[in-house]
Amino acid sequence: MGLHPVGIIGTGKYVPERILSNKELEAMVETNDEWIVTRTGIKERRLAAAEEATSDLALHASRAAIAAAGLTAEDIDLIIVATITPDMFFPSTACLLQDKLGAKKAAAFDLSAACSGFIYGLATGSSMIASGMYKHVLVVGAETLSRITDYTDRNTCILFGDGAGAVVLGAVEEGRGFRSFELGADGSGGELLKVSGGGSRVPASEASIQSKQHYIYMAGNDVFKFAVRIMGSVAEEALLKAGIAKEEVDLLVPHQANIRIIQSALNRLNLSEDKAMINLDKYGNMSSASIPVALAEAVEQGRVKEGDRIVLVGFGGGLTWGASVLVW
Numbered sequence: 001m002g003l004h005p006v007g008i009i010g011t012g013k014y015v016p017e018r019i020l021s022n023k024e025l026e027a028m029v030e031t032n033d034e035w036i037v038t039r040t041g042i043k044e045r046r047l048a049a050a051e052e053a054t055s056d057l058a059l060h061a062s063r064a065a066i067a068a069a070g071l072t073a074e075d076i077d078l079i080i081v082a083t084i085t086p087d088m089f090f091p092s093t094a095c096l097l098q099d100k101l102g103a104k105k106a107a108a109f110d111l112s113a114a115c116s117g118f119i120y121g122l123a124t125g126s127s128m129i130a131s132g133m134y135k136h137v138l139v140v141g142a143e144t145l146s147r148i149t150d151y152t153d154r155n156t157c158i159l160f161g162d163g164a165g166a167v168v169l170g171a172v173e174e175g176r177g178f179r180s181f182e183l184g185a186d187g188s189g190g191e192l193l194k195v196s197g198g199g200s201r202v203p204a205s206e207a208s209i210q211s212k213q214h215y216i217y218m219a220g221n222d223v224f225k226f227a228v229r230i231m232g233s234v235a236e237e238a239l240l241k242a243g244i245a246k247e248e249v250d251l252l253v254p255h256q257a258n259i260r261i262i263q264s265a266l267n268r269l270n271l272s273e274d275k276a277m278i279n280l281d282k283y284g285n286m287s288s289a290s291i292p293v294a295l296a297e298a299v300e301q302g303r304v305k306e307g308d309r310i311v312l313v314g315f316g317g318g319l320t321w322g323a324s325v326l327v328w
């Protein structure tokens, strides 16, 4: 793919300390641990501390990724932060992160593609390296979803958590790195998953607060059906483009939304559950941070070896979806 082979040369993650368990949620909304575990696979999730915002989570993950790559912040040419929970409207979270890191030579921007944002970011960053424009790109997925979650809405509050994952992209040897990307969007499904308040359509007002428009709204079951349809098919398309067969896949790193969605993708790809990196039991759905945190943990746990064929796949609000096939 492209002129120069490009791959992931460092990974990092950060999750806040505070754990919100299913038991605690039982005291907040009409739900129970058994329902949450059987319907979603989630047991607990993390919550950012009051003084922590998205750029703070991103900072920890980015420092780890840059160190793992054997680089310093000054070696980074571009920072892309995929997030739907930026610290503020502007400056971008990427600019706030650039300052915190001291990445003085880096350009910086945020990317908005909800839970697919990290894969969109990989596609963007790796293309800029393959073209010869940049050498090292930091791609971050970071979220403080707890700030836009309505903890009186049992349809959503059981699902989401806070965290950040980061990778450094750079040149790799021939035969390694990204083999394909497959990105997509269907804006006609935008109504299914959204935060409608606070933008130019519905600026913040007393009415927008009262009608809870600053919180995540989700038509859970419709999103579920879309996810089951798209996860397997986009992963298959990316594999086809890469010229890699399903049975050659060593590890699937899926968006961590719901264990049943991951299982359906595994079925479609004819892969057993041990071929998937699953950590949603600990963290819930962290939107754009889910895939990079899962990837960083797979690396930490020694589940990724040189030459392994890895599929990253996600879907989310927009609606958006994306998959990438890479050789480690």
Ligand code: UT7
Pocket: 030, 031, 032, 035, 036, 039, 040, 115, 154, 155, 158, 193, 218, 220, 221, 222, 223, 224, 227, 257, 258, 285, 287, 315, 316, 317
């Ligand atoms: O990152 C991308 C964004 N989001 C997702 O990927 C989420 C995709 N959707 C899902 O994961 C699932 O749709 C949910 C986990 C959100 C819901 O599971 P479901 O199997 O689609 O359940 P449902 O919405 O059809 O609801 C089934 C029942 C309902 O009761 P009735 O109407 O059958 O009496 C709900 O009211 O479960 C009830 N319910 C709950 N019960 C206990 C919904 N939420 C809860 C809850 N605890 N937290």
